[in-house]
Amino acid sequence: MTNENTALNTKINSGRLNSHEDLNALRQQIIDKHDPTKLEVLVCHGTGCIANGSMEVSETFKKICETSGIDVKIKPNIKTTGCQGFCSRGPLVLINPQGIFYQRVKPKDVEEIIQKTIINNEPVERLLYKDPKTGEPIKTENEIPFYNLQERIVLHNIGKIDPTDINDKIAAGGYQALAKALTTMTPKDVVTEITKSGLRGRGGAGFPTGRKWQGALKAVDKKGGPVYVVVNGDEGDPGAFMDCAIMEGDPHAVLEGLILGAYALGSNNGYLYIRAEYPLAVKHLEMAMAQARELGLLGENILNSGFSFDARINRGAGAFVCGESTALFTSIEGKAGTPRPKYVRSVEEGLWGRPTVLNNVETWANVPLIIDKGADWYSKLGVLNNTGTKVFCLVGKVNNVGLVEVPMGTPLSKIVEDIGGGVPNGKPFKAVQTGGPSGGCIPYKLKDLAVDFDSLTKAGAMMGSGAMIVMDDRDCVVDVALYFLRFLEEESCGKCIPCRLGLSRMKEILDTFSHGKGSEKDIDDLISLAKAIQDGALCALGTSAPNPCLTTIKFFKEEYLAHINEQRCPAGVCKDLITYSIDPDACTGCGSCARHCPQNCISGEKKKVHVIDTQNCIRCGICMDTCKFDAVQVN
């Protein structure tokens, strides 16, 4: 990812920064260099947009601007950014300073954008977002409900800055909090400020960050240093990419938070543990660390304050359990990442047996905001005991898939229906799974539930890291519970018996339900086994594993009973309980289903209604996928 303006920025001679004044001077220099009359083209290079071809879009912008003889004065700065958030509309292009928002931009559209918007200052109407209710085009990002109903503070810079260029971050106010802390605050002040803000860990359990830091300080008092600070970037929930987006889109925010934490705790060594599947996050953080070192913001004697700190990246190797604190430490130590019992807390005996503070990516990214703007400002966001905002990944059967940041305590319906635009088929959502495999399934009837740590836990779900998976009436809760159990059984490290054997047995019982077998007593057994696992498992992977199953039983028991007593899957998902047929009124006889059927069990003459031989059908669903006329039905 290289940018036009990187070349320009490298001309800014900064060298090592030795004070807050040096940082401010550099910031002013960068801002002064920026020509305010120049337009900026921001092309989203988040994973979703890249998968949708946004790299070709940014390349085309660069190529046309280089070769078309466009006037130097109006030649825009072309930037590639982290995830802009509205993933289902990608590839996204934002034109600043007007804030014109273009969606689903293809390379062939670039020429027109340059001609109309860059040269003649007119919008390209067909690429604008249309209000789903009125059909009216909406010109700027700020007017789109998906964005203006959010409160983006952690995501504020993501999608606006070039994550590979520290100058862009410094111009946006990066490292101001660090400079402020190093020059005007004692380490104790920093801990007090974080404690006062009410910040709680964004990784899942919501433990108060300030209290964790105080615990580590007490341990250091008792046994002396060193103490370690660690970033948990092992985001493993399937269907969650918030931390990935933060690390890719604003790596300096995470780094600045980590350095602040190190200063507060008197740590000189830190680690960033990043999931194996996030190579771009690793790359951007490596670049960020190298650039910060060069400016004297990381390493020896930071900003000439006498405080030294450096950090190293550990890439994960593909184990979900390594998101658990003690397993993560074991993995950093170079071993198989299995957790250990928690009667000794990690703040006392963590990495290498030393006091250690491990916080999640989003938690660290909140730290500079709190130090910069103050705990009072922060604690006004959100609700009592659940301050600040939370970033969610809104995915599944919802119109507006993407990254969403809202104050804690926002009602579920606002997130799914107002920001998310509801379910594609227009019906109310059936349930929302929060917190991934460790979370729970919240039914539509609880749509007004406040989304914060305490309310979700009370409902039997869990905040988790922030995945929010929307389900509609075509999703079967038994199948979903089974999916998560299969996932967790595979990811269980096998060290403790409740998790290793308990999850397998839970899966077996659920599996019988999906085949229409089992009895109501099995549901009771399932619940009692789940309780045993919650009580007995060694780590949070095990203790939270029964949540999806328990909440689906709690809220959707009738659906379980339909499987067991009537051998019926109301959502039409469980293979043994459904049959496929072809609607004679809708079938055009195109023959597509018959050609694709792996069993060759669909027959019919050309242009005549086709029929499925249900005896030989393996219910793979391919006919339904391939039919363009929605003629294949599930019964």
Place this chain on the structure above:
Amino acid sequence: MNSQVEVIDEILECYPEKPEYLIFLLQDIQSAYGYISPESMQAVSDYAGVPITQVYSVATFYQSFRLEPKGEHELRVCLGTACYLKGGQRIVEELERKLNIKAGETTEDMIYTLDTVNCVGACALSPVMMVDDKYETNLTAGKVNKILKNIETE
């Protein structure tokens, strides 16, 4: 081209001789060769000063390590929750039928390795699979066949 031994030596020299670098070493060897051979496991064991059994334990504990060579093309079907709900499992089954292997296996002609992954972060385009480093999005069974045909005619 350098021999495997020389390349492994080069990788080893990038890191201090300490057990904590075991995972780093295995990751680098795998990205150079696509898998970790018994010989390289022994070399890592000698260098980092950990018993070979522990190297094996680490190499088999983490999903990203392979102990067998992979095929020319790697098909990784996403089974993150969003992809699963939108039919990712059907895509896996279709590929298993077409390639006549199970997920996690490599075809006999060493052309395809089929794997599943837990979320690649492209949930808006589900179901998704990665063909080597390229994303294939909004998959259907029909699309899968076209993708395989395209690879074959390349």
